[in-house]
Amino acid sequence: MAKVLIVAEHLDGTLNPATAKCVSAAQALAPERIDIVVLAADPAGVAAQAAQIAGVARVLTVANPANAHPIAQVLAPQVAALAAGYTHVFGPSTTFGKDLMPAVAARLGVNQVSDLMAVEDAYTFKRPIYAGNAIITVQAPADQTVVATVRTASWPEAARGGNAAVEAAQVDVPLPSHTRFVGLAAGKSDRPDLQSAKRVVSGGRGVGSAENFQIIYRLADKLGAAVGASRAAVDAGYVPNELQVGQTGKIIAPELYIAIGISGAIQHLTGIKDAGTIVAINKDGDAPIFEVADIGLVGDLFQIIPELEKALG
Incomplete structure (x- = not known):
């Protein structure tokens, strides 16, 4: 049976809706369990939001000042370490996920499945190619961890109403110092976020x-x-x-x-x-x-x- 670990995307203490869409994709595997990991300097608030997603068994938290900003080179070694015991590791096909998940796949020594848009079985998926003009079926090796980005436009948000257990996880891996956060420049707007707007x-x-x-x-x-x-x-x-x-x-x-x-x-x-x-x-x-x-x-x-x-x- 599949065991899925989903990497939560969040910003300023708010869980991105893309995480709930990853849960929908994971549910299509009919897995034994779905866990979410929240990596942050203080993950408690985001973890509480993730625990409310229906179908999630457990929310793991990794509290580390180094996780204050979503830097792929810093998060990837931690996610790869946590992947032990899971058959699948999912992240959203957003800027965050496209940055992080290839680094996780490289750490695990596997090929990534990109833009997963449909599930046929635990190791067989559909994804778009040629600017979406064609859909191909890809099969991942059953003896390797499946690392995938989920095409969020193809999946609905999983329902709320869950009450998953929240557990602190200890990850003891060396983190790189050659990549560091300098600053974030973002336009201010009262309009909805483009990627999640109705x-x-x-x-x-x-x-x-x-x-x-x-x-x-x-x-x-x-x-x-x-x-x-x-x-x-x-x-x-x-x-x-x-x-x-x-x-x-x-x-x-x-x-x-x-x-x-x-x-x-x-x-x-x-x-x-x-x-x-x-x-x-x-x-x-x-x-x-x-x-x-x-x-x-x-x-x-x-x-x-x-x-x-x-x-x-």
């Missing part, structure tokens, strides 16, 4: 300028939505690159995705293929975005968006 409004090259992008921000605020952008808009300097959605940006699965002035290159569509309802607004009726949109409006976005704002009140 509603997202994105703008593309068709918006025309950084100044014109205010029309995207206003609509997003009306809807209580996060703001995203295509790579073309980011490359043109309209918005910072942390707003980029797509193959080389963020992979998201909101309930509502509104694409404004976005043509719909395959690299962008990769990032939204799991969205619930896609609304496209573009003056080019032949734009590829309309092939995947549930609702399409052909017209000038600078006329349509103000009318839509009025209708929203």
Whole structure:
């Protein structure tokens, strides 16, 4: 029977919803047990949140001042040591997980399964390739620990209501000193986080300028939505690159995705293929975005968006 260890992602004392999505992926294995490990300087608060996820048997805490910031080179040796006795080690396919899990796999001497999106059995999985244009089946060796990143856009959050035991774990491994935390620069915003938002409004090259992008921000605020952008808009300097959605940006699965002035290159569509309802607004009726949109409006976005704002009140 499978025994799964999930590495919790958290920031400023708050558990990232991606962790609960990893639990959903782990449950698809029908495992004997699912444990979560929280590595932090003071893991108690995050551990209490993780313990509430249904299906989790135990939450392990590793308290160490060195874990105050999520540095892969520092966390990886500890996770690899804790992996003993587990058949699977999962992390989210977020910036955090993509940084950490390959280092864990290297420590364990195994290949990583990336972007796990479906489970066929304990060692057989499906993952996307070619910018999501194809899905392949991969089989991991049954005699090795499976280290995987979970494609969070493909899994729902596991339910709450759990009451897992919280236990302190002792990890005695040498930690590197050549990599250290210097600082974190993050934009301040009252809008929802792009990667976990239920509603997202994105703008593309068709918006025309950084100044014109205010029309995207206003609509997003009306809807209580996060703001995203295509790579073309980011490359043109309209918005910072942390707003980029797509193959080389963020992979998201909101309930509502509104694409404004976005043509719909395959690299962008990769990032939204799991969205619930896609609304496209573009003056080019032949734009590829309309092939995947549930609702399409052909017209000038600078006329349509103000009318839509009025209708929203």
